[in-house]
Amino acid sequence: MIRWALSKIDYYVLMNSSYLNFKDKHILVVGDVMLDRYWYGGTSRISPEAPVQVVKVSNIEDRPGGAANVALGLSKLGVSVTLIGVVGRDDNAAVLSRCLEEAGVNCRFVYSDTLPTITKLRVMSRHQQLIRLDFEEREDTLSQNEALAKEVAACLPESDAVIFSDYAKGCLADVRSLISLANEEGVPSFVDPKGDDFSIYQGATLVKPNLLEFENIVGKCRSVKELEEKGKALREQFGWEALLVTRGEDGLVLLSEGKPPFSLATAAKEVFDVTGAGDTVIAVLTAVYVTSKRFVDAVEYANQAAGYVVGKLGTASIDAEHLGAIMFQRSHTTNFGVLTPDELLKQIKLAQLSGEKVVFTNGCFDILHPGHVAYIKQAKALGDRLIVAVNTDASVKRLKGDKRPINNLEHRMAVLEGVGAIDWVTWFDEDTPQRIIEQLTPDVLVKGGDYTIDTIVGAQHVLDHGGEVKVLTFVDGYSTTSIIEKANL
Template identity: 45%
Template sequence: MTYRTFEAALKRFPNIHTLVVGDLMIDEYLWGNAERISPEAPVPVVDVLREDTRLGGAGNVLHNLAALGVPSAVVGVVGNDDNGTVLRNMIAALGVDISGIAVQNGRRTSRKTRVMAAHQQMVRIDRESREPIEASAVDLLLRWVTAHISRFQVVILSDYGKGLLTQELTQGIIQQARLAGVPIFVDPKGNDYSLYRGATTITPNRKEASLASGIAIHSPQTLQQAGEKLLHELDLEVMTITRSEEGMSLFFPGGAVEHIPTMAREVFDVSGAGDTVISVMAVAHACGLPFVDCARLANAAAGVVVGKLGTSVATPEEILENLRWEQNHLGAKIKDLDALVPIVERLKQSGKKIVFTNGCFDILHYGHITYLQDARNQGDLLILGLNSDASIRRLKGESRPIIGQDERAHVLAALECIDYVVIFDEDTPLRLIEAIQPYRLAKGGDYTPDKVVGREVVEAHGGEVVIIPFVEGKSTTGIIERILANRHES
């Protein structure tokens, strides 16, 4: 999906009325310096210079939605205490409908105090209740949801394990939402995910998914096993596993898997990134974007918030700036095969005709450029398999390549006619061709079709080999020979 399409989707966000159900809390930050050790005990003394109070838990989801311009309402429970009053006022100040918040006598409203010094968290102090909410509160909240569910285009369940999302309340909300045709996105907690059965998707991280599935995730195979197990056991439309710096993975019925790379440029603090992901994914889905594009937009938003210290949010302008950077960054064109295959499948499903070619491209010259432009004209996009340094040495000797593989890849990625570059280490690109299965396989004029590696693979699924004439007298070897000749003459 293009940058413009994402931009248009973000402009539709203010039309998506969203219901957030989850544990509400206050996040308090005490910022200061730690330059002394206490004489009372071997601990640092923090001189507090600044205090900051923010919405935490499901409140951070509400804060994310407000930053995105999304109108929302909240269902939750607070105690009959000062923190409860402060919390409701903070949420109301965002323009959120708080009529779905119940007050439970004797319950402590969650407040987490983090002491920060030198950009690090020194200690956290929790004041809260974690036992399940009372049956009367469950009944009150279910009645509210039943009466108001028709107002919303999407529901987000934000579970922080503080006692709100009991089995009865969670399943009751999921049933009401499904009856109303409203999708349900869940940020889960704990090891028993059965209470989320029937949701649209859930978004655990890798560790959480491992615990919930009972499968230790340590490889692509175990990742897929865990994702598919949770997908089917919980009757989801899609299973989402977030993987920190590796992005996220989506698992669909029928075995389809999509891996979405991260878009973080700098990581200072991952606090609240999950709240950002589920907020953006849910609203983007309600806007009609396919799940894969919802995830890509959510990744762009998460890439913004992890670059900030403390629990933060991303605005539409910041998300679009991150998307612009990713789109313009040459490295975005350079993929490994595992990342490229799902992109290729998505492109094929949209009807794109893929052309593949390969080569060393050591010292890029005019002959290369005209060849690559002609290859690109054979279809809708061009994927270039680039020989690694090691494979070139095996093919051409220890003196080659002149230019290293990373530099060659970035130079080629700068060409408009090339859509993706994938480096391969084998002597031939057969493994790439088998995985990509292009519509056309392009080779230079020094080949005949019967000598082209991968011809049988391409022709077996209805594709064809295209031989493109080289520009006479233009070659890397010739350039090197002229340089050496000039050097000897001088």
């Protein structure tokens, strides 16, 4: 859907007015690396061998998973990344290395002669996961611990932070010693934990459990206040500077040393797939912290990033430009209502960069009636943001005659601005909206009436740019002309 890019000047201002300039930052990621493999295909019949669907595989996709996905997310943000983990001497390790190296991640793997590379195979059809098959084995005490520690010690001096991504697969069996190494080097450590023993993360800078993991340690929390009290005690017990509890649709709670609790509502608009959301949070959180040194700012950025990726299928991530656009747009939420076409173009770019679908419709809207309102609501339902472009007074006169419009342009736009479903109102002076449609390039073009798509002005331009064109019907019994005729009686 996204077709716009910010201008070089806009992008420079955006990146340097935020905490997203990672040019000289290096982050070390240590943890359980894995390969996420996806088989995609159609399902149209049931197997004659068993009551199961038959999937005709048409596409296979390999993606880095676990700690490898954290490293990939950091790389997409523009951070310099080194990844350390344990893999087998097998083909999947080679696939994983190739995926990561192509993305700019420096891999320093420790190879095992007895363990395979952890692989998760997901069979997908029609955007649904039908089954997941895990290929993994685990040793209670990894013989690679010493080799792993040597790699970590070698990389810490050049690192601005280290992330320990624990999926309880055994790589971080001796994570306490690795945290101690980081503390000795003065490198802040961020932990995405797992399991029922958080004492192994003693001395970390920040630990980020989800609510289930947190309550597995401290017991059920019946209120946010109880969560904060138990979280504060846990943080102090293990010497962490901060504790971040992610609570899914209920948002996040940050408890940091010497600061009051900080809560955020979730930024997710629509949850399509939560795979890798925790990886995104820890990656963005750490990256922003190394530039801002503020937990609150880091959490705000991480929350927005998580809201973005859960709306995507599969293990997703976000780049710095998209994250910056989301944060920039949040800080400019007053830029709604009546805007000039040029002002509106900037807002559309930001909306599309943040993953929002922009809908466009146009008309004279001389006397707003229930038919208009119903039509506007239908149009808004087709996307996230709705633009209504209004003919100027001169344009209306040319189309409707010298007695129109009844209400001048300023009055008509003021009324439309007050309609809750409308985000932006703008205007055009031509007889048709062709020029302004070409200028704004919306994602969805909507027209009401007895039109066909091939007769709608601007339709071909929108379609050529990957958009959609929809025809809606007005509510019967309402029209501006009939209202005027009744008034004249």
